[in-house]
Amino acid sequence: MLKKGLLLLPVLAFICVLKLTGQAHKTSFNVVPLGVKGGLDESNLSAYLIAPEGSSNYICFDAGTLHYGIKKAVENKVFNTSAEQVLKKYVKGYLISHAHLDHVAGLIINSPEDSTKNIYGLPKVLNVLRDKYFTWDSWANFANEGEKPALKKYIYTYLEENKEVSLSGTEMTVRAFTLSHSNPYQSTAFLVKSNDSYALYLGDTGEDDIENSDKLQVLCQQVAPLIKEHRLKAIFLEVSFPNKQPDNLLFGHLTPALFMKELFKLSQLTGKSTLRDVSFIVTHIKPSGNNEQKIRVELERENTLHLKLIYPQQGKLLKF
Numbered sequence: 001m002l003k004k005g006l007l008l009l010p011v012l013a014f015i016c017v018l019k020l021t022g023q024a025h026k027t028s029f030n031v032v033p034l035g036v037k038g039g040l041d042e043s044n045l046s047a048y049l050i051a052p053e054g055s056s057n058y059i060c061f062d063a064g065t066l067h068y069g070i071k072k073a074v075e076n077k078v079f080n081t082s083a084e085q086v087l088k089k090y091v092k093g094y095l096i097s098h099a100h101l102d103h104v105a106g107l108i109i110n111s112p113e114d115s116t117k118n119i120y121g122l123p124k125v126l127n128v129l130r131d132k133y134f135t136w137d138s139w140a141n142f143a144n145e146g147e148k149p150a151l152k153k154y155i156y157t158y159l160e161e162n163k164e165v166s167l168s169g170t171e172m173t174v175r176a177f178t179l180s181h182s183n184p185y186q187s188t189a190f191l192v193k194s195n196d197s198y199a200l201y202l203g204d205t206g207e208d209d210i211e212n213s214d215k216l217q218v219l220c221q222q223v224a225p226l227i228k229e230h231r232l233k234a235i236f237l238e239v240s241f242p243n244k245q246p247d248n249l250l251f252g253h254l255t256p257a258l259f260m261k262e263l264f265k266l267s268q269l270t271g272k273s274t275l276r277d278v279s280f281i282v283t284h285i286k287p288s289g290n291n292e293q294k295i296r297v298e299l300e301r302e303n304t305l306h307l308k309l310i311y312p313q314q315g316k317l318l319k320f
Contacts, residue, residue: 027053027319028197028233031281032078033312034060034069038102038204038240038253038284043068044314045102046284048201048236049091050172052194053319057170060094061190061201061236065314066106067113072315088115092169093157096121097179097203098187099128108133111142111153118157118168119143122176122188126156162222164193171195177222179205180213182252189219198226199320201236204284206252207262216262224269230277233320237263238284242294253284256298263307272305279320281310 034047045064051057060066070083079086087110094107096119107119111134119126130146133139134154141147143154159165159176166173173193179202181187187203200223208216226232240253254262259282267275282299285292299309312318 028194029053029199029320030055031199031234031312031318031320032058032069032073033314033316033318034073035065035106036283036285036312036314038238038286040287042105045105046203047103047106048281048283048312050192050199050201051090052171055171056090057092058090059167059170059172059174059192060091062097062103062203063094063107064102064105066091066110069106069314073317074315076315076317078315078317084113087113091117093118093120093167095167095174095190095192095201096125096129096188097190097201098181098185099125099132100204103203104129104133108139111139114142114153116153116155118155120157120159120165120167120174120176122161122178122186123158124186125188126158130156167192177219178215179203179219180208180211180215180252181205182250183211183213185252187252191223196231198223198232199234199236200232202238202283204238204240204252205254206250207254207258210247210250210258211252217265220262220266220269224266227266227270227278228274230274232278234279234281236281236283239282239295239299240284240286242291243298256295256302259299260302260305263305267305275305276307279308279310281312281318283312 032049035045037044046062047064048061049058070086074083134141134143135147142151144152164173164175175191177189179187181204189202192199239259241255243255243257
């Protein structure tokens with residue numbers, strides 16, 4: 001009997017490993033990139049739908065491009081309904097990192113066809129939407145505040161830094177963190193939670209030393225414990241320019257070298273091997289000339305940490 005028990009031990013150990021591996025690779029989030037670029041192509045600007053696995057209740061990180069990106073996703077069989085139905089029924093709200101046009105143009109243009117939902121953001125961001133875009137001089141006021149008459153289709157929902165808030169109509173919550181985007185101008189990082197898993201989306205951001213800021217350092221300190229606990233599944237981080245871009249012409253953006261510099265700092269808090277479990281979605285590449293190819297080559301060359309880099313494609317489903 002003892003020998004039989006001893007023989008069973010390796011089998012039981014193998015089963016345990018399989019179970020643990022399955023848990024480690026279990027999908028927590030579905031992400032549908034609606035727009036992935038940082039400029040030029042107005043049909044492909046920053047916007048990412050995210051929902052928990054098994055749910056059709058999405059929130060949208062930024063909204064540079066909506067309709068065309070949803071149409072591409074429908075063509076790719078990500079959704080089995082019309083683009084109109086996805087916009088009106090599946091997209092439950094918007095998390096806007098900052099109010100530059102390449103992050104909000106789709107929201108504004110599609111507002112006449114959209115359904116009632118929340119726009120979430122830090123006060124400085126929502127104030128720009130209220131006072132500059134959703135006004136009767138520039139468009140129409142589809143929101144619940146600002147110039148009268150207010151059509152009240154969108155509800156401004158003001159976030160407080162590092163305070164967890166439920167995302168209406170979804171199974172997710174969010175915490176917001178300020179980023180420096182060409183100091184003193186600001187952007188936002190959103191930490192979304194579903195059950196016990198997290199995804200982190202950073203809007204446009206400069207590197208701390210260049211920005212004379214500590215915003216990325218503070219954010220890294222907040223998320224490092226989640227990475228060490230294997231609960232942070234994906235980080236969306238921008239790389240806008242190749243390494244040749246001078247610091248004084250970055251305008252609050254990152255290069256491949258700066259991207260990796262910040263992630264090396266993060267690895268010192270989490271451990272290098274643990275950081276390799278996180279998927280890094282490269283966002284906001286500005287596709288002027290052959291910049292996109294250069295950025296990819298430079299990122300791969302700079303990736304001495306051997307991180308998992310993902311280059312999202314418009315309308316193609318990602319799972320984390």
